[in-house]
Amino acid sequence: MTEPYFFDPLQLWRDAVSKLEKSTNERANAQLKAPGVARSLQDAATVSFGLQQAYAKLIENYLRQANLPSRKQIQDLAETLQRIEDKLDGLLPVAEGLQPSRTRRPPAAVAAAATATAEKTAARHSGGKARRTRGAGARKE
C-alpha cells in the first residue's frame, strides 16, 4: 500500500541532504582529478603538517624545560611495556576449553546422506517384504 501524498518538509529536507552529499562528493572527486587542485591540496597538507611539526617541537621544548615527559616518551614507555607483555604472553600456556571434533559435514551432504540412508532402509524393507511375500507364496504353492 502506498502512503497518501502530503507535503512533508522534513522528508524534503532529508532528500536534499542525501542529494547534496552525493553531488558534493561527485564534484569534489571530479575536481580532485585536476592536477592543479591535487597540487594545491598537497601544498596545503604539507603546510599543515609542517605547522603541526613546528608546534610539536615547541611543546617538546616547553615540556623539557618543565621537566615533564612528552607524549612520545610516554608512547615509547608504553611500547616497551607492550613488548614485555608480549613476551609474558608467549610464556603463558594458552588456556582454552575442550576442542570440538573436526567432523562436521556441510548441511547439503548431511541431508543427501540421510536421504540415501532412508532410501536404502526403505529398499531393504520393501525387498524383505517382497522376499517374505515370495516365500509365503512359495509355501502356498
Add this chain to the structure above:
Amino acid sequence: MAATTGFSWPESPLTERLRQEVERSVQRAFKGLELAGAPPPQVGRSPKTTLYRRGTLELVHYRAQMDEVYRIPLLIVMAPTNKGYILDLAPGQSFVEFLLQHGFDVYMVDWNAPTMMERDLQLEDYVLDFIPECIRRVQQHSGEADVNVVGYCAGGMLSVLYQALHADSPVRHLVCLTTPIDFSKMDLFRVMSDEGTFDVDGFVERYGVIPASVISAGFEALRPATKMAGQIKLWDNLWNDQFVKGFRRMERWGDETLPLPGGYFRQTVKRLLRENALFKGTLQLGGERIDLKKIRIPLLHMVAQYDHIVPAGASAPLIRQVGSQDKEEVVLPGGHVSIAAGANAVKRAWPKLGRWLEGRSV
C-alpha cells in the same frame, strides 16, 4: 475543551506525521544528552584468545560455538589499515559470529598500531614472515595440516601475494573480499600519491610511521561530504536507538584507523599505485616476481558493485589473472564495507561465502 464539546481534530496523515516529528524532537533532545556522555560502543565481543603477538601483528582464535566444526580451520587476514573488529561488530552483526555458528573454526590476523621500531616494515615482512608465521601457528593450534584463508581488502592482497609465492602452501582454498589488483583504476588514490605533487620519500623520512590521521584523511577525501552528512543523519535519527548504535560502532571503527609503517606505505605508493606493478606482473618480493598464474587453489572473489575505495575495475582482474580452475567472482550490490558488515552482508555476502566454503572445509 475538546473533550467537553466532543470535538477532536481529524486524524490526517499530516497531523499524524507532525505528532511523530514532535515526539522525535523531544527524544532527540534527551538522547542527544545521553549520547554526549556515553562511553564508546562495545565491539569485537565474540570470545577469543590471543595466540600470538609480535609488535603490529596479532593472531587470535575465536572460541568455537558448535560441538562439531569443519576439519579445515579458517584464517581471516585483515587489512593493515584497520582493526579486525569490523568483522565482529556486535552480536547479530558479526561475520565472525556467523562463521562460528555455521561450524567454522575461526582465526584472525589482526593488526595493532605499529611502533616506531617497526617503521621499516615492508610488504615482504607481511607476505614472507607474518602470514606464514600465522599459518604455521594455526596448523599447530588446530592440529590440521590444511588451512583456508579469507582476506579482506589489503588483507586479501597480502593473502594473494603470499599464495603466489608459496605454490605448495598449506592453504587449500582462498576467499578474497574486495581485493585490489589493478591500481590504475583507483583514480583518486593515484592522484593523491602522484609523483609530481607528493614526495613520498620525504614524507616517510619525516614521519617514520604514517599517522592514522593521514590514512583516514586519504579515505575521507574520496567522499568529502559523507562525514558531515553522516552527522546530520545521526542527529535526524537520534530517536532511533538501533540506528545510533550501528552508526557509533561504524564511526568508532573509522576513527580507529591504524597508522602504517613507512616502508609499507612507500611500497604501496611507489610500486602499487604509481607503477601498478602487481597488475603488470613486475612486482618482486624477496627477489621473486609475483605471478598470479601460480595461484592454482580454488578461489572465490567477492566484489562490491559500488565500492569507492577499491572500485570493481580495480579488483576484477584477480579472477582473470589467477591460474585456478575452480574460481568464481561474485559481484554484490553495495559499497566497500557492506561486503563485511551491515544488512547487505548479513543477507547476501555471508551466506554466499558460507555456502562456498562449507563444502570445501571438510
